[in-house]
Amino acid sequence: MQKVWGMLRSLAHVIIIWNRPHPEVVAATDGRRIWIDPSLTAVEQHCFLAHEAIHIQHGHTSCQTPAVERQVRLEVARFLISFEDLQTVAGWSRCPTIMAEELNVTEQVLLDRLVTLDGQQIQTLWPPGEHIA
Template sequence: MSVFPHPWKALRELDTVAVSWRDDLPPPVHAVTNGRNIIWMAKNLLQVERRCALQHELIHIEHGHTCRQNSRIEAQVRQITAERLIPARLLFRAWKAALSVEEWAESLWVTPAVLADRLDHLSPDEQHTAEQLKASARERGAD
């Protein structure tokens, strides 16, 4: 059993949704969906980008978003994506070992953008834990 959330497994459980690999999505678009039964995903993505894009599009499908969404909805979907891909238990465990944001994101198997979305929406309890970790790092002489 994987310790990480697994959007590809979630996709397999949705037997009515297919992924179509495309080489014509305009950058920086990684993937889009019709909100019902298909996700178009760029062929040239790294595996971590595919994982994050898939989770994002699955949330659009889950919420029935069938057309282009406004920035408020996109921000909500990014927040949900980050929360699903990075549970708190993994977020803080990886934080203690990471030497940079990029390394932290890589150890969580997400993009730095998804990690940033997760950090932007910490719960009050998570914020408290983050402050404790920062204080502990300062005591050890790290940033």
């Protein structure tokens, strides 16, 4: 989680406002401020703060298209979950809930990270014919 706070420190002009930005949105940014729902879990806050910080790094100041949101989600997943950490957890679990918990991310961030893997990385994580008891 320190990774996210380090990223936010590098964005010194950004103010975090601990208020839900909209009834249907738990986090948002205008490029200078990040609004975040304080009732989110620590892991959710960590993931949403990273998401909004990446928007800011890209110069986004308002709502984005679904394609841009998807790209930001995938970038967040790569930022929050190293392949090495994923490999360690995948060595003993294939349950998305347990893996996400161990990696301190939401299940959605874990699933987004899995989408970024190429065929060789997938085979490294789960060699054909290998089963976890």
